[in-house]
Amino acid sequence: MKMKQRMLLYMSLAALIPSVSFKATPAELQAPDLYLMPMPKTITFDTGRLVIDDNFKAVLAIGEDSRLPASIVRFHQRLQMKTGIPLNFASSPDIKQAMLEIQCKGPGERVQSAAADESYSLEVTDRNARLIAASPIGVFRGLETFLQLVVSDDRSFYVPSLRIEDEPRFLWRGLLVDVSRHWEPVEVIKRILDGMATVKMNVFHWHLSDDQGFRVESRVFPKLHIKGSDGKYYRQSEIKDVIAYARARGIRVIPEFDMPGHTTAWLAAYPELASAPGPYQIERRSWGVFDPCMDPTKNIVYFFLDSFIGEMAVLFPDEYFHIGGDEVTGKQWDASARIRNFKVREKMKNNRDLQTYFNRQLLKILKKHGKKMIGWDEILHPDLRKDVIVQSWRRQASLAEGAHLGIKGILSFGYYLDHMRPASFHYQIDPLGKEAANLTEQEQERILGGEACMWAEFVNPEIIESRLWPRTAAIAERLWSPFSMQDTKDMYRRLEYMDIELDLFGAMHRKNSDRMLHRMAGGADFEVMKNFTDLLKATGYSTRRKARQYYSLTPLNRLADAIMPESETALRFEILVDDALSNQFLSAELIQQIQERLAGWQNMNDTLKPVIARSYLLEEAKPLSELVVDLSKTGLEALNYIKARQKAPEAWQKKALDLLDGADKPQAEVLVAIGPSVRKLVGFAADIR
Ligand code: ACM
Numbered sequence: 250m251k252m253k254q255r256m257l258l259y260m261s262l263a264a265l266i267p268s269v270s271f272k273a274t275p276a277e278l279q280a281p282d283l284y285l286m287p288m289p290k291t292i293t294f295d296t297g298r299l300v301i302d303d304n305f306k307a308v309l310a311i312g313e314d315s316r317l318p319a320s321i322v323r324f325h326q327r328l329q330m331k332t333g334i335p336l337n338f339a340s341s342p343d344i345k346q347a348m349l350e351i352q353c354k355g356p357g358e359r360v361q362s363a364a365a366d367e368s369y370s371l372e373v374t375d376r377n378a379r380l381i382a383a384s385p386i387g388v389f390r391g392l393e394t395f396l397q398l399v400v401s402d403d404r405s406f407y408v409p410s411l412r413i414e415d416e417p418r419f420l421w422r423g424l425l426v427d428v429s430r431h432w433e434p435v436e437v438i439k440r441i442l443d444g445m446a447t448v449k450m451n452v453f454h455w456h457l458s459d460d461q462g463f464r465v466e467s468r469v470f471p472k473l474h475i476k477g478s479d480g481k482y483y484r485q486s487e488i489k490d491v492i493a494y495a496r497a498r499g500i501r502v503i504p505e506f507d508m509p510g511h512t513t514a515w516l517a518a519y520p521e522l523a524s525a526p527g528p529y530q531i532e533r534r535s536w537g538v539f540d541p542c543m544d545p546t547k548n549i550v551y552f553f554l555d556s557f558i559g560e561m562a563v564l565f566p567d568e569y570f571h572i573g574g575d576e577v578t579g580k581q582w583d584a585s586a587r588i589r590n591f592k593v594r595e596k597m598k599n600n601r602d603l604q605t606y607f608n609r610q611l612l613k614i615l616k617k618h619g620k621k622m623i624g625w626d627e628i629l630h631p632d633l634r635k636d637v638i639v640q641s642w643r644r645q646a647s648l649a650e651g652a653h654l655g656i657k658g659i660l661s662f663g664y665y666l667d668h669m670r671p672a673s674f675h676y677q678i679d680p681l682g683k684e685a686a687n688l689t690e691q692e693q694e695r696i697l698g699g700e701a702c703m704w705a706e707f708v709n710p711e712i713i714e715s716r717l718w719p720r721t722a723a724i725a726e727r728l729w730s731p732f733s734m735q736d737t738k739d740m741y742r743r744l745e746y747m748d749i750e751l752d753l754f755g756a757m758h759r760k761n762s763d764r765m766l767h768r769m770a771g772g773a774d775f776e777v778m779k780n781f782t783d784l785l786k787a788t789g790y791s792t793r794r795k796a797r798q799y800y801s802l803t804p805l806n807r808l809a810d811a812i813m814p815e816s817e818t819a820l821r822f823e824i825l826v827d828d829a830l831s832n833q834f835l836s837a838e839l840i841q842q843i844q845e846r847l848a849g850w851q852n853m854n855d856t857l858k859p860v861i862a863r864s865y866l867l868e869e870a871k872p873l874s875e876l877v878v879d880l881s882k883t884g885l886e887a888l889n890y891i892k893a894r895q896k897a898p899e900a901w902q903k904k905a906l907d908l909l910d911g912a913d914k915p916q917a918e919v920l921v922a923i924g925p926s927v928r929k930l931v932g933f934a935a936d937i938r
Contacts, residue, residue, distance in 0.1 A: 653692055
């Protein structure tokens with residue numbers, strides 16, 4: 250058997266990328282079309298396949314952890330969803346019948362630590378498969394990989410014969426979800442955790458308090474959730490349920506209680522903690538940043554926080570506790586004679602020193618309750634080293650600067666999902682990017698990983714998933730897979746597949762987006778509507794804030810809320826245009842395809858007009874639909890010059906560029922996504938000699 254085995258590829262993962270490996274590989278040895286995301290560390294291919302049919306059964310051969318049986322049941326259920334094949338996994342497990350044998354060599358930790366072993370190896374032959382891991386977490390990760398490996402062809406569902414050795418590049422691969430600015434019910438949180446597990450993320454950072462809401466039941470200080478939440482808070486039983494759900498999937502839960510700023514919701518309940526007299530109310534007017542702030546000079550603040558953190562330290566078992574620390578305006582501190590005098594007395598130079606004083610008190614309280622501190626990069630200060638993790642959000646360089654000083658850090662700069670950047674943007678941000686190039690190996694090890702951030706100004710339970718998926722999978726890959734994974738085109742190939750896979754396993758990003766579009770179309774022809782909205786992309790936080798005044802209760806039911814952050818149709822069109830223009834002989838077939846698409850979009854308006862006309866929610870889409878027509882027309886004109894190999898006249902160029910410049914500006918907080926591709930056609934037509 251060994252003799253027959255042929256190693257097709259041993260990676261260095263760059264080798265898996267089709268454009269590289271296929272060229273170097275004889276045609277008959279082509280690697281199967283794999284859609285793994287995140288890509289494992291090493292894969293060795295063999296030539297056979299393990300057929301997945303109704304005989305398939307995964308059996309736990311070795312392993313004590315109580316999470317394992319449930320994870321194997323879930324695995325079978327999801328394999329059923331993926332294949333539609335009913336699997337008999339309820340009967341008593343018999344290792345002789347195992348098609349997938351699972352060996353978990355070590356126990357799980359009572360509370361999953363940042364250092365948890367997530368490695369696993371997976372061997373698949375044409376007769377069976379074996380998954381071996383040192384810990385239950387490694388088993389969870391390996392089962393996800395196995396599920397992703399299941400593909401089908403004209404013969405069957407199968408997993409290609411191969412051997413995978415895998416472990417993450419970074420130990421901290423997180424997702425922050427802000428539930429303060431808009432609330433998310435437990436069922437949504439659980440779906441998010443499912444998606445995180447699918448892409449092997451391991452830290453759920455729960456942003457539980459901010460100016461707009463305090464979202465946890467406190468039995469010690471019940472006014473916090475009663476006065477600070479409009480009734481939208483998690484009961485402690487629900488928190489425990491979510492933590493258990495996350496733990497079953499190998500995900501840690503880290504609570505964030507942001508302080509001393511971003512605390513209006515606390516101060517609505519306990520104004521005596523503030524630096525200026527109240528009363529305070531939950532912020533509903535806008536998104537901030539706001540001035541209300543805890544008073545670091547008052548002892549009662551620390552008595553309060555000692556009791557509160559004591560309560561929360563028991564509820565949230567993770568070793569880390571996030572204290573926020575971002576965006577303290579200092580205005581309340583500057584306005585208070587008492588606080589100014591305190592600073593003078595304590596020889597503090599500025600408010601940063603005062604906040605560090607606050608953080609040092611917090612550090613003592615956290616230590617007393619067995620917790621380590623994590624906070625935003627504002628807490629970076631020479632007096633606060635070694636014991637903290639800094640979450641870098643304002644500049645990537647702060648991460649390397651901290652590491653140089655001996656401070657551990659994680660990266661969120663560049664991973665803000667609410668900015669609505671494309672997956673390709675996030676994919677090229679690396680925690681060990683050029684900013685870390687001059688660090689020693691030991692210093693680099695202090696950079697633990699990163700977290701995607703889902704701030705909630707413009708998301709609610711209906712919208713959040715379409716802002717998370719599939720883009721977060723690209724960040725998950727950056728944090729798990731080897732640095733050598735850099736091919737954006739291949740990332741998108743696999744991301745498109747993950748998009749469907751996530752949907753299949755229950756994520757609501759696609760379904761909710763469609764539901765919102767249905768609502769807007771009001772029963773009119775949905776296909777017509779969808780053909781149009783597939784050409785659009787939603788804009789992010791800064792565009793939307795500038796566009797109009799939003800309140801907490803402003804309905805998020807418009808086009809800008811319903812459509813996706815990226816247009817797959819526009820992405821495919823761009824690839825087509827790139828392919829066509831990259832070859833000086835201009836394939837007639839590709840040109841024809843471009844022409845057909847543009848012509849279809851140009852003619853869209855006749856059917857679209859009545860759909861738009863009957864919906865008040867779509868009224869603002871009118872100029873966007875006209876822009877699609879104008880851009881398509883311009884693209885077709887450019888194509889005519891290109892086909893005739895005739896340089897486009899100056900006057901036409903100017904008109905086209907004016908249109909394109911206009912298309913770069915959002916309308917109704919939405920962009921037409923085909924603009925950049927049309928610009929390429931126009932540029933090509935202008936450059937013909
Ligand atoms: C932050 O975005 N204020 C951490």
